[in-house]
Amino acid sequence: MLTIKNLSKQYNNGVHALDDINLTIGKGMFGLLGPNGAGKSSLMRTLATLQLPDSGSITFDGIDVLTQPNKIKQVLGYLPQDFGVYPRVSAYELLDYLAIMKGLTNPKVRKEQVLALLQQTNLYEHRHNYVANFSGGMKRRFGIAQSLLADPKLIMVDEPTAGLDPEERNRFYNLLSEVGKNIILILSTHIIEDIQDLCTDMAIINRGQVLKQGSPKALMAELQGQVWCKQSGNLNLKQLAAQHQILSTKSNGAQKAVHVHSQHQPDSDFTLVEPSLEDAYFKALNSEKAISSASNNQE
Template sequence: MTTTIEAHRLVRRFGRFRALDGLDLVTRPGVTGLLGPNGAGKTTLLRVLATVTPHDEGTLRVLGHDPSTDVGRLAVRRSLGYLPQDAGFHPGFTVFEAVDYVAVLKEHTRSRARHDEVRRVLGLVGLSDVATSKVRTLSGGMRRRLGLAQALLGTPDLLVLDEPTVGLDPEQRIRFRDLVAEAGHGRTVVLSTHQTEDVAAVCSHVVVVNRGQSLFDGTVEELTALAEGRVWLDDRRDPRAQAAWRLSGGVFHHVGDPPAGAELVAPAIEDAYLLLLGPDATQESAA
């Protein structure tokens, strides 16, 4: 299968701080999920992949191009859909105008075809009925869907999505998962999220990032398997567990090294994520 992103030993500095500290990443068509705590380097990595910010060291190829060159950067941008954490739409634009403006920037020059494309992506994210509403009147979830609409313009070969489900209600998140799963057929989607259930639902590939480095790179099943034999239930909270929380039935779910005779249960991706990160899973990194 064709490699779409190849990043080796990427470094990105902000003063003395290394937001990326020798990170490796290889992706192929399909959906890759980035998991990691706040400050782990996920947003910086996505900004580098989306050609928003350059890397300082290492090598990077995106869709066969070198984004550190003018020619390569332009080629990547012509095949890219990018949803940043804050899309920054002008509040005075209507929903239609906001997406149409981005379509013009993406070189959709024929007005009739461009307007058809704008209507298509607004329909995909469920915003057709508010197309004439001002951006400033939208809820946070609607603005997130507006950002996703502009990223989908032109059916890009690479979608880079930073926290795409923030502010979405459960129904909207299900719709988002369907959109992303569809987009991942024959194309590459890289999405950053704190929601392990989103990764489990739509991602064929998962990378766990912390302190600017990749801690894990593999399938969801391979990540989940790291917690096999290390998840158990008990009527009382065990202080020796790495993480524990009360379930709705009153018993406690534990992750860590189980005591002898513990009631082991099948792990979920969240359990493996907590084990992999250790204390950093519940604390923001220094960034």
């Protein structure tokens, strides 16, 4: 179990990257969903002990992450959004070197695990090629391979499918699903489909605050009977926004579709639809904006 309590971090420029974060995360794949700049990467870096928070605590299976960083590193696998590689080092050589850094000093055991991970990530046939020459998808898969060294109990991946084509993205999905069955795997992303397809539990985060936590199904179920859709080639979005809470708008050729949140049918042109995770996501962000606006008006 990973427990995060009252975690806060303010940078020197005054930005509250983390603002009293509280999360409890169990075994399985956990999605951290939020827009760019929401604080996801700041949370991941703090969990990985790459930066210290101003206040709060983090515990993982009895380990105090903030006071025992070396202990958490022994059971942690981390794939940041961007990671560098040496220009003239093969996949096997680099993974072997990283394995030594992770404490795998037995040559036979290390070789077996390195080759097994290259096979698992579908990189075995490229093991003698330079990682610097890999495609974006291959580099992300190599990143997962290095994060799996030494059988970690906690894995964190930050924006893992950014820049991947659909085929590589699906391959990455399958790999994450396979490795995330018996450990805690935290997937940080702004791509809603990544969370909906992979995660059994999730949190929506923005401006360094947790807005919602629960399973994707539970968050969608909260909006059952409250999401309405209208399609038209002549939508007056300004007027709709004045009357209803707009969740999202999408263009489909000359037609536009708008989803609104309402307890009752807005008018006869609106049709009740099944809530999506996208609806739940935008509802959480809109509610946060409304609270923030009301607070500013009171001040």
